[in-house]
Amino acid sequence: MSKIGFIGLGIMGRPMAGHLLDAGHQLTTVKRGKLDETLASKGIEELDDPRAVAEASDVIITIVPDTPDVEQVLFGEGGVVEGLKPGTLVIDMSSIAPIATQAFAERITDAGGEYVDAPVSGGEGGAINAALTIMVGATEEGFKRARPLLEIMGKTITHIGGHGAGQTCKVANQIVVALTIEAVAEGLLFASKAGADVAKVRESLLGGLAQSKILDVHGERMIQRTFDPGFKIRLHQKDLNLALEGARSLNLALPGTANAQQLFQACAAHGGADWDHAGILRALEALADHEVGS
Incomplete structure (x- = not known):
């Protein structure tokens, strides 16, 4: 069982987080208005900001709309990097710019974490049915660590190459x-x-x-x-x-x-x-x- 910080509970993120909770993992997220009742009933915990989520987690998963959103969550004021513990696995499942992804990976690595870019395809139906296609950019070690979690949310998981290759x-x-x-x-x-x-x-x-x-x-x-x-x-x-x-x-x-x-x-x-x-x-x-x- 992992302690996972899951940031981004939109159309895709909600069911993905639900699958992780169903698999027995502990999840925290950032407080953003009214929490989804289904996720609340499964025990997800809300914290004030990404830093607090990182401090409570061994794994961080983000799935937010765009490159600046990922940058803000990871490196903005009160961001993940401020609470990052050595060895924390950071999995970004957003769809963002490949070159920016490489820069983010370098910054997370320098801070002591392990970065994985793992964007998804399959739409809302794929997220609900845990049948997503997941395209991974990571080191071999990063992919090895991330794969068991990705398999809970997706059906086809492919390690494309190094950082940015998934994007x-x-x-x-x-x-x-x-x-x-x-x-x-x-x-x-x-x-x-x-x-x-x-x-x-x-x-x-x-x-x-x-x-x-x-x-x-x-x-x-x-x-x-x-x-x-x-x-x-x-x-x-x-x-x-x-x-x-x-x-x-x-x-x-x-x-x-x-x-x-x-x-x-x-x-x-x-x-x-x-x-x-x-x-x-x-x-x-x-x-x-x-x-x-x-």
């Missing part, structure tokens, strides 16, 4: 996901505009080469027009910004990624920053002056 893999994942969601949206929009039954089109496509989890899950969202997140467009925008910034530094063209980002931006401009990323369909529908299924 690089996650950026690649988000490129593929964004372009596939766009492709599904365009396919269903085409079928609908041509007068076909989009539900039957999706059913047929699921039996062929176009089959994918995104066609299955997000295709259904598009047809049913259920755009509650899931995974918010504004968070996918953040991830694609990381991809495009990285591409510029690598002198690399990513035209499909740039196009998907523009469609997400169109959604945000129409008040959809907090829609599920399947809501990219709405930007395409506006261009076509046609709503899928109409």
Whole structure:
């Protein structure tokens, strides 16, 4: 049993923390408004700030929205590093910039800790079902220590390489996901505009080469027009910004990624920053002056 400080109880973090509690680990978190009743009933304890959480923990897990949020939690006033004990394992499961991750890892290592970047894929459903894909950047020792905890929250755990490699893999994942969601949206929009039954089109496509989890899950969202997140467009925008910034530094063209980002931006401009990323369909529908299924 480990004493774990878990910081970031959002859509993904809540069920992930719940799995760790169910496995018998002791969890503390930072006090942030009303605590989730389910987690409270399982015994999670609230403390005043990340420093206090670090002082009470042998392992720190963070899953927060963006690079500056991770930096603030770890190194801001009252941050984790101020309460870090020698040998503490710090696992960041956020999706953030790979280069910044390498810098964070160096600072945690210098402070006596062991840093692991372990971003996740699989969305809310994967978090609830403990079926996440987890992409790990760490030393061999860090991965060995983190793996038993990661296996409680995920199904596919891969050690990609050293610090920052997990985040690089996650950026690649988000490129593929964004372009596939766009492709599904365009396919269903085409079928609908041509007068076909989009539900039957999706059913047929699921039996062929176009089959994918995104066609299955997000295709259904598009047809049913259920755009509650899931995974918010504004968070996918953040991830694609990381991809495009990285591409510029690598002198690399990513035209499909740039196009998907523009469609997400169109959604945000129409008040959809907090829609599920399947809501990219709405930007395409506006261009076509046609709503899928109409």
